[in-house]
Amino acid sequence: MTSTIVVAHGDADGVCSASLIRAALGEVDVFFSHPAGLLKDVREASEAGYSRMVIVDISLSQPHINELTEVLGSLKKKGVEIVYIDHHPWPFGVGKEVFPGDVYHMVGVSASELTYHYFRGRLEGDIERVALFGAIADYEDVTPWVIDALKRWDKRDVYYEAGILSLGLEGSRRDYDFKRIVVKLLSENTAPSTIDKLVEKAIEESRNNEEMRLRVKENVRVVGRVAYVVNPGGSLGRAAIYAYSYAGAVVGIAVEERKDGHYNMSLRTWKPNVDLNRILRRITPVLGGTGGGHRAAAGARIPIESFPRFLEMLDEALGGGSPWPG
Numbered sequence: 001m002t003s004t005i006v007v008a009h010g011d012a013d014g015v016c017s018a019s020l021i022r023a024a025l026g027e028v029d030v031f032f033s034h035p036a037g038l039l040k041d042v043r044e045a046s047e048a049g050y051s052r053m054v055i056v057d058i059s060l061s062q063p064h065i066n067e068l069t070e071v072l073g074s075l076k077k078k079g080v081e082i083v084y085i086d087h088h089p090w091p092f093g094v095g096k097e098v099f100p101g102d103v104y105h106m107v108g109v110s111a112s113e114l115t116y117h118y119f120r121g122r123l124e125g126d127i128e129r130v131a132l133f134g135a136i137a138d139y140e141d142v143t144p145w146v147i148d149a150l151k152r153w154d155k156r157d158v159y160y161e162a163g164i165l166s167l168g169l170e171g172s173r174r175d176y177d178f179k180r181i182v183v184k185l186l187s188e189n190t191a192p193s194t195i196d197k198l199v200e201k202a203i204e205e206s207r208n209n210e211e212m213r214l215r216v217k218e219n220v221r222v223v224g225r226v227a228y229v230v231n232p233g234g235s236l237g238r239a240a241i242y243a244y245s246y247a248g249a250v251v252g253i254a255v256e257e258r259k260d261g262h263y264n265m266s267l268r269t270w271k272p273n274v275d276l277n278r279i280l281r282r283i284t285p286v287l288g289g290t291g292g293g294h295r296a297a298a299g300a301r302i303p304i305e306s307f308p309r310f311l312e313m314l315d316e317a318l319g320g321g322s323p324w325p326g
C-alpha cells in the first residue's frame with residue numbers, strides 16, 4: 001500500500017488529474033468515485049490508514065456536504081493531509097475556509113488544469129500535455145493557460161489525442177482496472193494513441209455515437225426552447241448536444257429511462273448566459289428529483305411522471321423571446 005490515495009472522477013478530466021498527481025507524487029492508489037458515492041467512498045478510504053488523501057474532479061453533493069465535512073475533519077485531526085481540487089460549483093451552506101484540508105477550487109477551469117498548477121513545482125514541463133487533454137475533454141479549453149500552452153504543441157495532435165482519450169474512456173465506463181492502467185501510462189506521458197485498447201474502445205465508441213446521431217436526428221422533440229430525446233442509446237452528453245443542434249433549441253436533453261421509475265438525463269446548452277446548474281438546483285427538488293453540474297453541462301434525475309412539468313419549468317426558466325441571438 002502506498003501512503004497516498006487519490007479519489008478521482010472516472011471521466012477523462014478525472015483520469016488526467018489523477019495522472020498528474022501520480023506524476024508529481026510517484027506511486028499512489030487511485031480510486032474512482034462520483035458525487036453521489038463520494039461520502040461512502042471517503043468513509044471507506046478513511047479506514048485504510050493513508051497519510052494523504054487527494055480528492056479531485058468530484059462535485060460536493062449538497063445533501064452530503066455536512067457529513068463529508070465531518071468525516072474529512074476527523075481525518076485531518078488524525079494528521080491525514082487532505083487536498084480537494086475541483087471545478088464544479090461550490091455547494092451552499094459551507095464556506096471554503098471551513099472545509100477541512102487544502103482547497104484548490106475554481107470554476108471555468110478543468111480539474112486537470114487546476115491539478116497541474118497545484119503540483120507545478122513537482123512536475124516536468126512537458127506533462128502539461130496531459131493537463132491539456134483533460135481540459136479539452138471537459139470543454140474547458142479556452143482558459144488563458146490552455147490557449148498559451150497549446151502554442152507549445154501542434155494543437156491538431158493534442159486534440160486528436162484528447163479525442164481518443166475521452167472516447168476510449170467513455171467506452172470503458174466501469175473498467176476501473178483499465179482506467180488505473182491509463183492513469184499510470186499518462187503519468188509517464190504516454191500518448192493515448194499508442195495505447196491499443198484505448199484506441200479500439202475509441203473507434204467503437206465513435207461508431208456508436210455516429211449511429212446515435214442519426215437516431216437523435218429522427219427522434220428529437222421540442223418543447224419551447226428545449227429539445228429532448230428519450231433513450232438515444234449512447235453517450236447522453238453527446239445526444240443532448242445533437243438534440244439542441246438538430247432542433248435549433250437553446251437546451252438539449254438526452255434522457256435514459258431507469259427501471260426504478262426515474263429518468264436520468266444529461267443537459268447541454270450552447271448559450272453562454274444560461275446557467276443550467278442554477279436552474280436545475282432550483283427546479284428539480286420541487287419535482288422530487290435532483291440535478292446540477294456546470295453552467296453549460298449538467299445532469300438530473302427525476303420521476304418519470306414529473307418529466308412533462310420539468311420541461312415546462314425549464315422552458316419558463318430560460319425566459320421569453322427568440323431562442324437565437326440578435
Ligand SMILES: [Mn+2]
Nearest residue numbers: 013057111138
Ligand atoms: Mn471535470
